[in-house]
Amino acid sequence: MRFMLDRSIKKPMYRQLVEQIENGIISGDLSQDQPLPSERELAKKLQINRSTVVTAYDELEAIGLIVRKKGSGTYINTDIWGLTHKRVPNWGRYVEDGSFLPNLPLVQKLRNETDQKGMINLSSGELAADLLPNVQFARIFKEHVFDEHLGYDHPLGDEGLRETICKHVKTYKNMDVEPNSVLITSGAQQAIHLIVQCLLKPGDTVAIEDPSYAFSLPIFQSFGVRTLLLPVDQYGVNPDDIEALQRKYRIRMLFLNPDYQNPTGTKMSLERRKRILELSSKYGIPIIEDDPYNLTSFAGCIGPTLKSMDGNENVLYISSLSKVVASGLRIGWIIGPEKVIKRLSDGRQQIDFGHSVFPQWIANRFLDSPQFEKHVSNLRIQLRERRNALILALDSLSNEVTYLVPQGGIHLWCKITDEIDEFKLLEESMKNGVSFVPGRIMGSKSGYARFTYGKGNGASIQEGISRFATALRSYGV
Ligand SMILES: Cc1ncc(COP(=O)(O)O)c(C=O)c1O
Structure with missing residues (x-):
């Protein structure tokens, strides 16, 4: 042969x-x-x-x-x-x-190795253990008896929790929503997956921010969806870029994370929000507003979400408790037109028959209690302190890095002045006992690093940056 x-x-x-x-x-x-x-x-x-x-x-x-x-x-x-x-x-x-692509090997390595003993984790996008409301949760368990029916839940998720979410988004985000327009998901991540799998088809073109969390997800490639990139500056994405792309290609969907964007930490300006909504109406492009960070505004300025400004049902709104309560709860939600929510909930049923009853029960009680507001106010103070600790630590690298100072969220996006291969720099940094997310995982441009200050405390952030500085200085030597 x-x-x-x-x-x-x-x-x-x-x-x-x-x-x-x-x-x-x-x-x-x-x-x-x-x-x-x-x-x-x-x-x-x-x-x-x-x-x-x-x-x-x-x-x-x-x-x-x-x-x-x-x-x-x-x-x-x-x-x-x-x-x-x-x-x-x-x-x-x-x-x-398998048609569902795996994460990049480096993402897998970060997941597996960042919590090794002695490693300072400036890479995982979540809150530090001391910022989670464990004490408040313990009190809820003490004061309430769990007496829910433990069968398959309502296809849209627990009715009580959906009602509470309606109150929550009215109070914090000025959004008028009915419980039938809310679908509970396993975090914002599942919401994105459901939207891609139920509302798009292979060959469709979506526009995403560059850099962005969405950029790091293999779901678009797995599903054969083409991504167009919209550069992010300090005011978010530029509506002119959206219009230019729309003229050239037909954008089927626009994915945006306007508040304290992951990874740049930027907040989209009001003017751009208005123009993007106008473009959405002009061309009939649905917007997916991914908003897990809006409540973390250090100054408590919870700016208008695109969804609250949208008079036309053009926006599908995603949020989550991961960045304000606890990522391990896996509580997220999608708000949108009823027929879309129905379609997504049908997809959800096919995947896992809906959400577990326990996390919904505790999330409902916490969100509906006065403790939630106190927790968020304290979280903002704590996150601001940790951001300040990071900036103070980065002072020692003032010639080597530049960045915008985030006013909310948990991430800081650093440009490294010298030309470097940030994957090699990560390797060197991990040898020194600190992890960060290399820019190329989250966007098309190289020479960036994302540091998450929400995961550490003042001392660990300081030490982490000192280790990073050693790695950066020994890089290429
Ligand atoms: C912008 C954005 N969207 C979605 C997610 C997914 O979060 P979760 O599924 O934990 O709610 C993240 C997590 O980092 C994120 O930063």
Whole structure:
């Protein structure tokens, strides 16, 4: 049998080889009496590295299709058909071929290694343990008896919690909403997934902020949705850029995080909000307003959300308790036109039959209590102090980095003055015991670092930046 490799396709060469041999066995083109070419011979013939052939043969051996006989060569397993009931599935292939893409390896590394002992975590986008309302939760458990029905919940989520969310968004965000327009989700993350999966189709074009949280999500590529990038400056995205993109392509959906944007920390100006809503109406482009940070405004200036300014049902609004209460609760919500909410809730039912009753129960009691307001006021003070600690620590790097000072949220976005490879810098930093998020994970431009000050305290932030400074200074030396 003649082996051939196609160098123009993305599939790794060892995998092409594995598949050819598998197909050769099935079709009978490869005889069980003849040895396969030796690794060296095949590598030479195909002009590839010997290790590529070794990897392919290793995989075929692991799944029982070939056997290596010492001193004699590599053969098709004669017991191949008898093997069928014993064969181990080729999990490696399944893992690589699934249509839902994995996170970038660096994102996985950050998740796995940032909480190692001794590491200072300036990368995880969540609140520090001492900022979570554990004491208030303990009091709720003491004062209330849990007597909910523990069956599958309402398709839109717990009715009581949805009513409380309606009151909450009226009080804090001046939004008039009915409980039937609210869907409880497992965080804002699930809300984004539901929107992509239920409202878009492969080939659609969406516009997202650059940099942004959305940029870091593989969901768009997994689903075959094309992303157009809108640069973010200190006032958010520029409406002129949206219009220019709309003229060139047809934007099916606009994803925006206008308040204390992740990662830049910027707040979109009122003027731009108005113009973006006008453009949305002019071209009929739905806006997904992702708003997990709005309540963290240090000055308590909870500016108007796009949703509250929208007179036309153009905005689908997402929020979450992750950045103001606790990320582990996994409580988020989507607010939008009833028919859209119904469609999304149907998708949600297909995934997991709705949200767990326990976190909804506790979230409802906390959101509906006077303790919530006190907690948020304290959180703002604490976050401002931690932001100040970060800025103070960055003073020692005034020639090496520049940044905008965030007025809310939990992230600070730093431009590193010298040209660097921030992935290498992260490696060096992690060796020094501190993690941050390299800019290229969140946007198209290199040379940036995202520091999250909400996850640490004054002392750990100070020490973390000192370790980062050591890594930065030793970089390239
Ligand atoms: C802008 C933005 N949207 C959504 C999320 C997802 O948050 P969660 O699913 O925890 O609510 C995050 C988390 O960092 C975020 O920053």
